[in-house]
Amino acid sequence: MAFRIVANCTNCWACLPLCPHEAIRAATPHFEIDTARCTECAGDYADPQCASICPVEGAIVDSTGQALNPPGSLTGLSPEFLTLPSTP
Ligand code: SF4
Ligand code: SF4
Numbered sequence: 890m891a892f893r894i895v896a897n898c899t900n901c902w903a904c905l906p907l908c909p910h911e912a913i914r915a916a917t918p919h920f921e922i923d924t925a926r927c928t929e930c931a932g933d934y935a936d937p938q939c940a941s942i943c944p945v946e947g948a949i950v951d952s953t954g955q956a957l958n959p960p961g962s963l964t965g966l967s968p969e970f971l972t973l974p975s976t977p
Contacts (some may be wrong), residue, residue: 890952891924892937897948904939904949913939922949 891912894904898919905913905920910933912926922939929951930937940949940957946964947956960968 890929890931891927892922892929892939892949892951892957893924894920894922894939894949895947897945898943899945899948901944903942903944907938907942909933909938919948 894913896919900915900917900920902915902920905915908927909930910926910928912923912928914921914923937949937957943949943958944963946958946960946962949957951957956962
């Protein structure tokens with residue numbers, strides 16, 4: 890049971906100090922979660938602290954690859970508005 894940080898991460902540092910298990914590491918090209926330390930915040934908080942603060946949609950995913958903050962969840966924009974229309 891652990892989350893992962895993926896390429897969308899902008900290395901903003903917001904999540905790192907909030908992790909109750911020091912599972913988040915500053916790394917390049919993007920921050921990383923030590924899956925051996927991540928508990929998904931179970932027993933510590935009602936919500937995963939990293940995903941709660943992360944300002945980037947799709948930057949943190951669960952063990953099945955599902956984004957904790959999927960497209961549109963933070964911006965309020967429907968995903969179809971996030972794709973530019975192709976030019977004729
Ligand atoms: S879900 Fe909780 S324990 Fe896991 S990395 Fe995020 S803040 Fe740390
Ligand atoms: S809060 Fe999100 S964007 Fe910022 S470092 Fe953590 S995972 Fe990356």
